Amino acid sequence: MDRLTAEKRMEELTKLIERHNRLYHEEDRPEISDQEYDQLVRELIALEENFPELAQPDSPTKRVGGAPLPFFEKVVHKTPMLSLGNAFSEEDLRDFDRRVRQAVGNQAVRYVCELKIDGLAVSLLYENGLFVKGATRGDGTTGEDITQNLRTIRSIPLRLRRPLSLEARGEAYMPKPAFEKLNKEREERGEPLFANPRNSAAGSLRQLDPKIAASRQLDTFIYSIGDLQGESVESHSEGLDLLESLGFKVNPERRTYSDIEEVIAFINSWTQKRPSLPYEIDGMVIKVDSYAQQEELGFTAKSPRWAIAYKFPAEEAVTILEGIEVSVGRTGTVTPTALLKPVSLAGTTVKRASLHNEDIIREKGLLIGDHVVVKKAGDIIPEIVAVLPERRTGDETPFSMPTHCPECGSELVRLEDEVALRCINPMCPALIREGIIHFVSRTAMNIDGLGEKVVAQLYNDGIIHSVADLYYLHQQRDVLLGMERMGEKSVDNLLAAIEASKENSLERLLFGLGIRLVGAKAAKVLAEHFGHMDGIAQAQEEEFTLIDEIGPKMAASLYQYFRQPQAEAVIERLKAAGVNMAYKGVRVEGGENLPFSGKTIVVTGTLSAMSRQEAEETIARLGGKVTGSVSKKTDLVIVGEKAGSKLEKAEKLGVAVMDEAGFLQILENNG
CATH class of the missing domain: 3.40.50.10190 (BRCT domain)
Known part of the structure; x- marks a missing residue:
């Protein structure tokens, strides 16, 4: 085929593929099968490989996924992606309405109601109509660049119908049929199943290999404009209409009301209808429609005052308590967990529920074999809310907490004023292993690639014995390469993430050390007050108590921690490895x-x-x-x-x- 013929055919294929894409995702009336669609894409890929100079940046072939990425770049959002305040009852919604109307005075108020999609929040940046960057919400201020993965989602336009520059925000999700298909395939391969569609969507978009994301059949609904140039809209509903006209997929189940009671009626109708949807929702989002009124209402430190998320009531189900297992956390706390006969609840299969401590088991009167009522708190955490003693057969058996640590065999103790049993052996494998898992977590040192399974394998194989050993893993690259599912790129990415974590500010390191009673907020207060790890390590107990946010128990815990020889040794090894020990934060602006x-x-x-x-x-x-x-x-x-x-x-x-x-x-x- 000559160049001119190829160029003409590539234009035809591009238009044809985009047409079928639009029919499938926007109009819900596909005219060809998935196999026929894939054949068109394969033909275009072949032409682009033969004539690479003719390939366009918005070609539909970008959706099949390119080469794997070495890591995700960080993206700072121009405007923070704030979370929404929550409402759990009709009265919460009426309180929200009262606050809004008091703030805007005598002005008329209209609300836009939208289904709250249970997925992953994303930001999509377009320049002159071309999709140039996509990112996760992250912590609201900084997300991760997942552009290549987002390009694989067919409902995200690579070129808008008009050459506008804007930021669109929405939710990426996995439809129920795609989720069921994915889990069936994983089950057949003997792989662990995803817990729910939300987790599978998030996991798909955080894959470094875009081809994996492309295979997962993800979808999107766009719900707001973060930034818009060259055109203006005066309300949220107008903004949604504009997004739809530009080629974005906007949820059709949206309504505008002037009365909060109409809003409540709309929500109640969907409380019953939600199982009929082909995707998961966990509530309803209510926004003041007028942009002028949104600006007048403003924001709190965490969320806009002009919007609220109503969470559907937690679903409940009856199942059987098949057993109780105990685990040891990083602080030595021994926690019982209920093992349940699998039951479907709020779109997921629930097999476990937290029991918190022995007193909860006693208060609820739980026996192994009991029929129990399980619910999801906020549609997230399963818990046992009631026992059904009338269903007992006499075969049920009581449960007793162990007297010795299930990991190291040391005698468990109950400290003064505490409910929980603890293992206080500092060399307990569970304490060390869970402490390392906490150290590498996102809220602490944020080391990508060190999940629970990898940490457990490194520890169980004797490769690491403390958090300090992580910073010497570059000396054992060959050992890492010999581990299961650790290829060269995985190892290089892991070592790069460990190296990057050396630059974290002091409060992350301090929180990561897992000092008893010291949470993230206290770590920040301490880091800002002392400025350097040495100041904290050398401080007397009385010096800690002079800080308003530090109580006597935390002060004692801090003082005792830094007097332990093993703690001193770990900190010295971290210093020798080049881990930052100083506070890098900026004191309050202004x-x-x-x-x-x-x-x-x-x-x-x-x-x-x-x-x-x-x-x-x-x-x-x-x-x-x-x-x-x-x-x-x-x-x-x-x-x-x-x-x-x-x-x-x-x-x-x-x-x-x-x-x-x-x-x-x-x-x-x-x-």
Whole structure:
């Protein structure tokens, strides 16, 4: 075939493939089979291989997946992808409506209601109509570049119908039929099954090999415009119409209402209808339609005030408690887990449920063999909510917690004021293994490629004995290559991720060490206060207690941890490996110019415009330090409704008091 003929045929194929793509994904009326569609794509691929200079950047062949990626680049979102506040009842929705109407005064309000797709939030960037970058939500500020994987999803247009530059945000998901097909194939191959469509979608898009993502039959619904150039829209509903006109797939089950009761009726109708959908939803999203009103309502530190996510009531099911197993966590806590006869619940198969501790088992009166009622809290965590003693046959048996650690055999203890049993042997394999798993987790040192199975294998094979050993794995590259499912690229990516983690700020390392009672927030406070690991390690117990957020129990835990010879040895080895020991964070922006800079503030009572946590986060953002008790050191007490003893103590001590209206005025004046 000559060049001119090839160019003409490639244009024909591109138009033909895109037409069938549109018929399938947008109009739901396919005219050809999947095999015929694939044949058209294969013909175009062959022509592009023979005439590479004619291949276009928005060619449909980009959807089949290219070469595997070495790692995911980080992407900073121009506008943060904030999470939504949650509503769990009709009254929560009415409270949301009251807050909105109070804030906008006498203006009419319209709400857009959309199905809340249970998938992975993504951002799609277009320049002059061409798809140039796609990213995960990540932590809301920084995500991962998954452009090559997103290109494989047919419902994402590679070229818009008009050459606009914009950012579109939506949800990538796996349809139920595709999920069932995938799990059936994995079962036949003896591979572990995905728990639910959401996990399978997220796992597919975080594959370094785009061909895997291309094989998973993912889909999308786009739900908002993050940025738009060259055109303007005045409402969310207009924005959805624009997205649809540009070729995006927008969920058709959306409605606009002026009355919150109409919103509630719409939600209730879908509470019953949700099983009929070919994809999973876990609730409904309600947004103020007018962009002007959205701007007027603004944001809290975590979420927009003009939107809320209603979560469907947790589903319940009856099954049988077949057994109880115990496991040892990184702090030595021995946790019982219910082993259930598999039961379908909220779109997933549930086989296990947390029992938290021995007292829960006793309080619920659980016996092995009992019929139990299981529900998913927030459609996520399975829990046993009730026992059905009337169904007992007499064959049920009681359960007793072990007296010795199931991992190392040491005698278990119950510390003062604690419910849980603990293994206090510092050399217990479970403590060390789980501690390493925590160290590499996303909220700690964030080392990609070190999942639970890999860590367990490295530890069980004697390759690592502590978190410090991770930073010397480059010396054992050949050993890593000999491990199951660890090829050269996997090993190189893992070593690169370990190397990159050396640059983390101190608070991540401090949290990753797994010091008892020290969570992520306390680690940040300590890192900012001391500035360097040496300062924390050398501090006396009394120095910790001088920090408002550090209580006496945490202070004792910190002091004891850094006096352990094995802890000192681990930190010295981390230093020798080049792991950063300094705080890299920036102190609150604006410094002394912020309204609460240098002030110690207590929030008490019920606030109508935001939760207590949101208020405290906002105060911290504006330079203040929030504490839980009123003292002579307190500079200001912010009071909501039903403020009690803290208000009385503030008045007695002569501490300044501010009501919610005054607080909101300061927030308004400071954006």
